Amino acid sequence: MDISQIINELGEDRENYFNAVAPPIMQTSNFAFSKVADLRKAFEDEMGGYLYSRGLNPTIDILRKKLAALDGAEDCLVFNNGAAAIFAGILAHVKAGDHIVSVKAPYTWVQRMLDVILPRFGVTSTYIDGTKIENWKAATKVNTTFYYLESPNSWDFAIQDIRAVAALAKSKGITTLIDNSYCTPIYQRPIEMGIDMAMQTATKYIGGHSDTLGGVLSGSHAIMEKIFNSEYLNIGSGIQPFNAWLMIRGLRTLPARLAQITHTTAKVNAFLSNHPAVERVIFPFNPSFPQYELAKKQMSGACGLQTIVMKTRKMDDIVRFCESLHHIMMAVSWGGHESLVIPKCAGLNPADFNPENPEHRYVRLYTGLEDADYLIADLDQALNQAG
């Protein structure tokens, strides 16, 4: 189905709500029944209808249909945030004694789940450099049941050969989940490459306005039903109707925002790459990117995130650059209207800063919806203070 049709029409039943163009927010916790037999049916199969909004809700269903179609998946579940989507997707597929292979340095709260929470239940993990398929093979043990991918990573943009990892997993009966937040299904469709579950944080590009959290997990109907009947209902981490409505609103402009952000990011990237205070810029669609060919093969676009490697030996220079920006804010997250920076050194004890380690000199930049020249002027004056 055409992306425009998915975004503007799919899942909407306008004649049922006065032909309103925008859907209603079904702000209800429960749904009433007139027949005991119907109530019994709802108890037996909660995913088959509306019973209670910890499960399904009509506003959220509009969003689910659109997001599943964008991912090319049979079905999806929408959570209250991305971390909850990942938590449910992993938890539903591991048991005591199982082993997970994960890309190194996945999203912070994935690391916490794998390092702190799952070991308490007898599930162990191995982190690998996921850029080489041999590393996946070498790390796989007899008890490996789950592969965790994140492609690209949101700091250094390391990517995995998604088709190759999915094929390896299939040959061994291993379940796969990928964090596709960087690309969104507009720029990368992992389900079509053989991955079992695609996750993206809707907090970033789908919401698009830095005012709502949400998380998407998509895959086969069978997998989504299994998660729905267990983790989704039990943890109670589903998105709420008003937030789902905001996500539907965000989706209406997603392709337009991504196109604008892609255009601006390319201009900002060209400026940064030639600035004397910058050692290099990491961006998957730069020909200098180590996995450029693979990125071009499996991603149809790259957008707002890039990482500046500052050319300096002093952490103070990095601090001064970030604090000198007049318009670009310093904050976590990304995908909204506003441009943001975050320096890697904010997560370091200053005494541990090592200029020999390029990672310590990373400043991640997200370009939002502002005009490119406005952002470049701000970056230029702040970089000149840093030098």
Ligand SMILES: *Cc1c(COP(=O)(O)O)cnc(C)c1O
């Ligand atoms: C933000 C983010 C998440 C988590 O999403 P939340 O909605 O904040 O819970 C997961 N993965 C990546 C790559 C992210 O940037």
